[in-house]
Amino acid sequence: MSSEGEFVNRDYVFVVNPTGGNGRTGRDWKKLLPLLHSRLGKSWNVREALTTGPLHAIELAREAVQNGAAAVVAVGGDGTLNEVLNGFFKDGEAVHPQEIQAGPRTAIGLIPMGTGSDFARHFGWNVNDMNQAVDRLVVGNKRKMDVGRVVLVDDKVDRYFLNVASLHLSAKAGARVAKYKRLGNLSYVLGAIDAFRDHQNRNLKVRVDGGEWQAVPDVSAICIGNAKYFGGGMKITPTADPFNGKLEVVTLRDFKWYDFITKMHTLYAGSHIQLKNVSKESVSTIEVDEEMEAGRREVYVQADGEHIGFLRASFSVLPGKIDFIV
Template identity: 70%
Template sequence: MAPDALTTSAQRDYVFVVNPSGANGRTGQQWKKMMPDLNSRLGKDCNIHEALTTGPLHAIEIAREAVRDGAAAVVAVGGDGTLHEVLNGFFDDGKLVQSREGRPGPRTALGLIPMGTGSDLARHFGWNLNDRHQAIDRLVKGHKRRIDVGRVQLPDDKVDRYFLNVASLHLSAKAGYFASMYKKLGNLCYVIGALQAFRSHENRDLRMRTDGGEWTVVPKVTATCVGNAKYFGGGMNITPSADPFNGGLEVVSLMDYKWYDFILKMHTLYQGTHVHLDKVTTNSVQTLEVEEVENESRKGNVFVQADGEHLGFLPAKFSILPEQLDFIL
């Protein structure tokens, strides 16, 4: 086949990265059910490639190769964890992956068919969760918009990590770490994760710096959430002013919260009204740097997560990369 033919074919390739074990196996089952409709409606205009993940981080490898091959789109089929890995496949060594030489054309777009436990990014856009017909409609229409991408940098981690939804630290990140162990219980896993995290939780004084300004000590931090979009934890509207198209991050910090505060104020976290309460601060930033106040006896156990995935521990830097990717809406 001539090189031009190869290039033309690659530009029509839609690579669907499927986590068949997602949502206790429901993702794989739903994917099989939608395949006939997908082939019928989308297969006329592009080449559909199915790529099933076999374990953690596999989606990163699949997505990265698809971008290098010049695919028109890479579509994450699953929950926020699958989307997180596919997103990170668009980056390598801190830079956007480029298509291989000889494959010119439009940039590879990122797409999503939400079929996971949380699907919090889909909530941000008001999509009907697990509605395969609506998902196919979006892909067929092919409307794209440049979306902002959040970045997390940990000094002890040589690889930058990227997120579309919400990153966070301390209690919320620790709760997400434990919640991942109970995914078989559906959204109940977030409640169990939070209860388990609280058992060993201590509010901590942390040093923070926004947009390269002065360092300040924020006392008794319970959790700090850094939102590119609004939702996390299976529907909590934690950063209600966040917008993945405005070039900024919304930072919400909860301070000096006790376990009973969460019980009494849980409804405000889902409604997004918690930002008006005492002991909660909110700010719009481009960068946020966070580190522990020196205390050797407790150093090294402040969790950091993004899109529900455990990344490591403080110190950490969060930043925004405006209009970084074409996203299929």
């Protein structure tokens, strides 16, 4: 961390992954920093916090929140934003300043620079327009935003997401995207094709909002959206809204490899929900498990593009849990 001393309530802390985008994020950040000082520095202390490896952004964000920073801003893609978000929580609870302070809670912001930047796409933000991003921070408008929560029951993992969580094929594809990341948005298509090579649709069971367990056969993927986009622009949960206190669940059943090729355009347009083997519903909670003997865990789970484990999993929404700079 390159800032000096502890964060205080006049600090805007920028969490930057300098190696993101094959080093492009670090180079763009160096160009952006003088602009932030000139435009934001009149009202706030501009502090930079550089990550050194996976999950480091969680630690940096948590330290900033505990020290009462005014805002923590993720500089990078959806992965960096996800880690910053998770720094706002610990052991299933929201993190609070170590000392009681007057004033609003720490806000979270985003300067999108990543390969996918799907969360920025939800708002129609231009990923390449740094002036637009700085304008948002200078104006400082905030809205109370919903947060998605994932608990992997077997591993007692507790993770949070702002964008989309998913399981099975889509989650496996996300885990394999890393091999092709240098190819930009094409990496998401190649990751999906790679995942299909050993994919088998699975019989799952789900429970919505505490109701009865229901069997769902031949599941290809289940996507749980707090926002609309994932996978480099696929409008997978097309009516999701991070301000309505609900999650949108889209279930794709009995997809074959050739379906993915012939129907890919519907995923980008959001029209896949009109297909006969696709369903959509609005929920507060959804639990998903395999209809199989215990001990064989093979169905991937991801949140905001980050692989976090395998079923069984529980997803829920925390309405208005953070203040997001829009």
